[in-house]
Amino acid sequence: MMAAPARKKQKISPAHFYLDITEKFEKYPADIEHIRTSFNQMLQLNQNLHPGARSVIESIQRALPLVAGVEAVLSLQASTLSLDEATNCIGIDFELGDPDYRWTLQGHQKQPSKPLSEWAATTIQNIRRSKYLRTFRPESAVRTLLDVLICDRLELLDDRSAAKHLKAIPEVQMEISTKHHKKISGRADWTLGYMDEKDKLQEMLVVIEAKARGNIGAALPQLLIYLGGIQDARSTAEKTNKTVFGMATDSDQFIFAILQGDRKAFVSKTLDWLDEKDLIVLFLDNILRDAIESSPHTTPTRTGNKRIKKFEQSLGTTYTFGDHGSSNTGTDNDSDFGTWNVVEINGVSLLQLCEEGDGDNEGRRAVEYLTDG
Numbered sequence: 001m002m003a004a005p006a007r008k009k010q011k012i013s014p015a016h017f018y019l020d021i022t023e024k025f026e027k028y029p030a031d032i033e034h035i036r037t038s039f040n041q042m043l044q045l046n047q048n049l050h051p052g053a054r055s056v057i058e059s060i061q062r063a064l065p066l067v068a069g070v071e072a073v074l075s076l077q078a079s080t081l082s083l084d085e086a087t088n089c090i091g092i093d094f095e096l097g098d099p100d101y102r103w104t105l106q107g108h109q110k111q112p113s114k115p116l117s118e119w120a121a122t123t124i125q126n127i128r129r130s131k132y133l134r135t136f137r138p139e140s141a142v143r144t145l146l147d148v149l150i151c152d153r154l155e156l157l158d159d160r161s162a163a164k165h166l167k168a169i170p171e172v173q174m175e176i177s178t179k180h181h182k183k184i185s186g187r188a189d190w191t192l193g194y195m196d197e198k199d200k201l202q203e204m205l206v207v208i209e210a211k212a213r214g215n216i217g218a219a220l221p222q223l224l225i226y227l228g229g230i231q232d233a234r235s236t237a238e239k240t241n242k243t244v245f246g247m248a249t250d251s252d253q254f255i256f257a258i259l260q261g262d263r264k265a266f267v268s269k270t271l272d273w274l275d276e277k278d279l280i281v282l283f284l285d286n287i288l289r290d291a292i293e294s295s296p297h298t299t300p301t302r303t304g305n306k307r308i309k310k311f312e313q314s315l316g317t318t319y320t321f322g323d324h325g326s327s328n329t330g331t332d333n334d335s336d337f338g339t340w341n342v343v344e345i346n347g348v349s350l351l352q353l354c355e356e357g358d359g360d361n362e363g364r365r366a367v368e369y370l371t372d373g
Contacts, residue, residue: 078186
């Protein structure tokens with residue numbers, strides 16, 4: 001339970017009894033049952049207790065664990081957390097404005113991608129220019145624009161050889177448990193992954209967060225929380241790669257983010273649709289391509305795959321991480337990556353490690369199976 005911050009500092013009154021429940025939770029977990037009993041007695045002995053006071057006490061009771069010695073879990077809403085609170089709660093290494101956390105496309109990657117389809121470009125332009133949406137700038141209009149943009153780019157994504165294809169799932173409910181006995185709840189506007197059910201966080205690869213126009217800054221804390229939650233789920237499920245991608249937008253401005261396996265986040269500069277539309281589309285195309293290539297289920301390279309087991313390192317050939325690009329450097333030596341085939345066993349995509357043959361035409365032999373994900 002999290003109380004709203006006071007508008008001004010309250011003076012301590014000697015006529016009042018103050019009990020710091022948070023301190024009890026953290027320092028005296030064995031006393032929680034005693035606290036719960038005390039509240040029960042308070043309610044029983046004060047039948048004429050003011051309804052407001054009774055409601056507050058009952059709310060605190062519900063927040064207390066029912067069994068002594070069990071530490072309390074505080075529930076928080078993702079939308080209420082600041083950037084510092086979000087990163088601290090879920091243990092993400094990120095500093096806003098620090099060039100060491102900047103994420104950019106490398107120069108040779110800034111080539112024109114497939115342009116927006118004519119229907120998509122026209123639809124986005126008409127919605128953005130509509131005089132009927134200017135006054136209140138509804139978030140629903142941003143969602144509509146994103147629907148158009150995502151559908152257009154997914155149609156152009158070359159994943160015909162993949163075992164599974166990306167699916168766009170709207171309004172995905174998430175609950176993220178933290179090491180600080182807190183549970184963060186929220187709803188991601190979209191996730192992209194190969195899941196068949198909305199609660200399969202471990203099968204999600206991309207998160208997209210939308211905000212009303214002019215409110216892009218509020219999206220980043222939530223985006224990082226959801227990226228952390230998905231990464232936790234993928235780690236628990238022992239997936240092949242733990243890297244997760246994200247995008248936040250208010251339809252005027254776009255931010256791209258990546259959370260690496262070491263829990264370090266990198267974020268692009270804020271990109272403006274009017275001036276940098278081509279770069280936004282190119283960045284989105286790159287993260288969609290990289291997302292599908294990170295998983296055996298969605299990679300279109302099913303034989304002789306030299307990237308998938310060194311996926312995070314390979315990102316250094318496409319992106320610059322940090323001010324000098326020193327955080328993640330790729331390599332052009334394919335032998336450093338190993339060679340893998342993706343095989344299907346009982347409907348599950350598995351990785352098959354291969355080695356060079358001894359001059360035979362087949363060239364490789366299977367030496368190991370790994371389960372994905």
